[in-house]
Amino acid sequence: xxxxxxxxxxxxxxxxxxxxxxxxxxxxxxxxxxxxxxxxxxxxxxxxxxxxxxx
Amino acid sequence: xxxxxxxxxxxxxxxxxxxxxxxxxxxxxxxxxxxxxxxxxxxxxxxxxxxxxxxxxxxxxxxxxxxxxxxxxxxxxxxxxxxxxxxxxxxxxxxxxxxxxxxxxxxxxxxxxxxxxxxxxxxxxxxxxxxxxxxxxxxxxxxxxxxxxxxxxxxxxxxxxxxxxxxxxxxxxxxxxxxx
Numbered sequence: 001x002x003x004x005x006x007x008x009x010x011x012x013x014x015x016x017x018x019x020x021x022x023x024x025x026x027x028x029x030x031x032x033x034x035x036x037x038x039x040x041x042x043x044x045x046x047x048x049x050x051x052x053x054x055x
Numbered sequence: 056x057x058x059x060x061x062x063x064x065x066x067x068x069x070x071x072x073x074x075x076x077x078x079x080x081x082x083x084x085x086x087x088x089x090x091x092x093x094x095x096x097x098x099x100x101x102x103x104x105x106x107x108x109x110x111x112x113x114x115x116x117x118x119x120x121x122x123x124x125x126x127x128x129x130x131x132x133x134x135x136x137x138x139x140x141x142x143x144x145x146x147x148x149x150x151x152x153x154x155x156x157x158x159x160x161x162x163x164x165x166x167x168x169x170x171x172x173x174x175x176x177x178x179x180x181x182x183x184x185x186x187x188x189x190x191x192x193x194x195x196x197x198x199x200x201x202x203x204x205x206x207x208x209x210x211x212x213x214x215x216x217x218x219x220x221x222x223x224x225x226x227x228x229x230x231x232x233x234x235x
Contacts, residue, residue, distance in 0.1 A: 010211035
């Protein structure tokens, strides 16, 4: 399974914040969606690994 | 009423910036590097701040509040996961405590309060009458926005230095890109 670099959500969020400050409102919201997806993807590895040990 | 909503959103954005800057101060002054789950919580704080920033910059919109509330819920899930990892006695903890609570516990409370705050702001219905505007914002709104952008950028650079171009170790001991 592809492991996402931890910096990816932050880089995407920088783009979202820059889009907002430069006046691109809708673009900013769409880029935030991508950032949220990268966060969810990074999180799923952490939610299952320790759980497998606990179970 | 729209002015009140904008001021309260600016207050929320300032709060998020303060939380991120304090975590950053702790990282640099105390030398405690954030773990992967801690970084995800920071990213969720940034997401919550982005929603407030959009409201300050463009005027209030339901979708902006959606960004804040969904980010807060995601952040609460990340923080709750970390609390659960250490909830069993003897499993230790990560990082030092502040006033008796670890940062992930504070983050859990913080995310809950942000979601509650954003939900409460939705009750100010008059803020939605104006609709969003694409015109140039005030100097104060623009300044606050740029402060937020700088904080996010600093977090991105710090995470890149700490983790490099891969996943972060569970207990990071140094900045990956600064190792010789």
